[in-house]
């Protein structure tokens with residue numbers, strides 16, 4: 001374990017592990033710096049950064065794919081991509097953005113901040129945490145290797161039959177897609193078990209559920225959604241695998257199958273999935289808005305319960321994606337009504353945010369701008385959502401650009417803006433430096449303008465009848481005047497370049513900040529929740545002593561108290577609050593120890609996947625790696641024994657974590 | 659806390675108790691199999707489903723200790739189970755499975 | 758948060774419950790949706806036999822009843838192992854775990870025999886939608902049982918070399934929960950798939 005950086009004033013708080021052996025197999029890794037310290041880490045903060053970096057990389061990949069799509073559609077008879085490549089491009093764009101950007105980014109933030117927000121020193125299962133990350137990374141790489149091995153998946157991100165069958169998609173692309181998503185699914189499922197256990201079990205004393213920061217709450221809902229939704233897509237993917245690789249006919253109409261089986265399974269997963277994508281961002285802005293409005297979140301319990309309600313009702317609306325599939329009138333009516341109902345808890349949240357800002361002393365930092373941007377843009381997307389909850393109107397809209405407009409307003413304007421808000425808000429916590437606010441403002445406005453230029457016209461395009469997933473449009477059918485499809489297509493393509501520039505500004509901001517950014521003060525935003533009650537970046541063990549929590553917004557209440565006239569006045573600085581924790585520092589903290597096994601176990605998975613596609617012996621070899629990893633894992637304690645630590649500590653004063 | 663923290667689970671039942679539970683399960687299974695040979699008419703389906711549910715609950719409550727354990731465990735498990743029943747029930751209903 | 762607590766996830770958790778156990782129950786809750794999906798798929802397709810045999814033509818109810826009974830009894834031996842482990846009675850723990858693994862192996866052996874018999878009667882994996890969904894469902898269950906057997910055998914080996922990190926009793930209990938879960942899934946499969954004709 002690392003020697004933990006700590007203020008010179010405090011006692012010794014952590015120790016280094018020097019294991020003599022790791023139970024016969026491999027010696028436990030001990031590197032505290034360099035690449036090994038990342039490869040074998042089980043620290044939730046390092047893993048959080050690794051998740052987020054991976055996600056950011058795939059964001060760029062998915063973004064380039066999107067730009068190619070828009071370049072193809074910028075002018076009539078586009079020649080940038082051929083039809084086949086175009087299909088691969090939109091399929092992989094969506095898959096990448098959903099599964100390899102938004103989900104891992106949210107997972108990264110969850111990993112980093114949940115333990116800090118609930119006053120814990122790590123997650124419940126640190127090694128499973130590492131395993132989840134590696135499984136996700138290997139899954140993402142595996143998925144994208146298809147580009148070089150005969151072509152990527154091309155059936156659209158929901159992969160309906162018959163397009164998913166070998167006749168329409170003879171390359172291995174869809175096989176890579178299926179298995180890559182299975183790996184990502186394993187990662188999500190393991191992550192869900194881990195994070196739910198963490199939230200329920202690892203809270204600091206006094207951190208009751210209704211005192212938890214709202215980001216943690218929304219993540220808890222998300223993790224439950226993952227826990228129950230991932231197995232559904234797992235089933236669907238297995239069935240498709242058996243169809244493509246082993247001759248079954250689950251979705252083959254000519255063999256008497258019902259292709260709606262896939263659609264149901266996909267959307268039973270798929271609709272909860274859209275809440276998996278948006279709720280983390282709802283959580284982020286519910287942290288950001290109060291901080292920069294200098295007011296507590298309006299109606300905290302309502303925000304919590306509406307989040308839970310969304311998570312619950314989200315299970316009963318999936319067939320609204322299938323209104324045009326001949327479900328029958330009863331099903332359509334039922335799902336139409338339940339879909340309208342789900343707008344209610346969503347609306348509750350928007351009201352709460354608005355009331356939070358209302359009358360506040362607003363500080364328009366970049367984080368705040370993105371948060372307010374989310375409220376506005378998400379509302380637009382929510383409203384178009386309600387228009388397609390009305391089944392007759394949806395039959396006109398479905399499979400047109402109107403749908404594309406809807407989900408980009410909720411996903412880009414909602415989920416992505418929320419994540420960016422989080423980047424600006426939490427950057428100083430993670431890296432100790434403040435992102436440049438001026439560049440942040442440019443970043444924000446370019447993204448707002450670019451996003452509205454790109455996706456706004458798609459409402460018009462869609463209602464005018466331009467179908468989704470069409471690789472070319474022709475002047476002949478583009479129409480006249482304001483509704484000229486050509487004009488709006490070009491306009492949207494220009495918008496996508498503006499949007500890309502906005503994102504580029506963020507990347508530039510990151511580089512500049514890393515090189516020469518302003519070092520962040522301890523509490524740069526005068527924040528409210530526990531993750532700010534520790535150094536920037538936090539020490540390896542997060543807190544010198546575990547705080548006892550007596551309020552919602554505990555950190556705020558330690559800094560501020562009511563004076564005689566009922567005003568909240570600052571009574572302590574953040575430094576003073578920190579000092580109190582340091583004064584009670586635990587003498588010896590034994591953190592969970594690094595381990596080889598998570599990455600070994602995860603490395604077996606893509607090998608199995610390759611074997612399924614190319615040859616079964618390879619899969620068996622992968623299985624052996626998994627077994628080997630599992631054994632090493634099983635016999636190695638999560639935290640090295642006390643006498644492996646240096647200096648040896650008497651058990652009396654050692655605090656064990658995990 | 660000492661290593662033997664799970665006293666609750668030990669309160670669960672004696673070994674003889676487990677054997678009794680197993681005997682009940684075996685008896686129900688015998689009844690289930692007998693429906694294959696005896697014509698129960700309209701009672702056939704409901705009786706089988708009820709016996710299945712009873713066996714399920716017995717194993718979960720006694721062998722898996724849910725009856726004696728913290729309610730949170732029951733909560734997370736039955737949440738998954740009930741969600742599965744409802745969602746897949748509706749799913750099959752849209753295929754007119756029940757009509 | 759003191760002394761030898763790290764062996765025992767539950768000792769200092771906010772709910773007082775063990776991390777491992779909570780994690781396991783969450784996982785089992787999730788598995789309900791996995792098997793639910795497979796069972797529903799089977800239900801949807803059980804009548805679609807194409808040119809292949811119908812369920813009632815291939816199922817051998819007496820045979821499957823016996824193997825179901827074997828699996829059910831393995832739950833009893835499993836619970837006896839857990840109870841012995843909690844008492845710190847190593848000998849009986851090993852004994853009952855071994856018996857459980859043997860009963861499980863008997864069940865899987867029965868399944869292999871049954872699958873072979875079906876195949877010989879003209880019901881292969883790709884014969885019909887019914888056969889594919891049947892093999893996928895029962896195959897998934899069989900894999901779960903097999904994984905359980907591997908875990909049982911490994912834990913005996915590991916325990917004999919006394920290398921179980923953490924509490925032995927809890928480890929056995931954890932495997933027990935998994936094992937019983939696999940059993941209750943079979944309780945459902947036995948009724949819905951075998952006893953209720955399509």
Ligand code: HEM
Pocket residue numbers: 158274275277278320321339340342343346381382383385386388389394397398399403406407410411414415
């Ligand atoms: C006010 C709440 C919402 C309502 C009423 C709503 C309604 C709908 C409906 C009915 C469709 C199907 C349209 C069609 O394909 O014909 C749809 C599609 C979609 N929605 Fe929403 N939605 C809402 C919120 C969200 C949120 C929060 C997200 C994600 C963050 C989201 C993401 C999507 C996506 C990705 C699709 C397109 C799926 C596809 O065809 O590829 N929606 N929405």
Ligand SMILES: [Cu+2]
Pocket residue numbers: 270271274317318320321
């Ligand atoms: Cu939906």
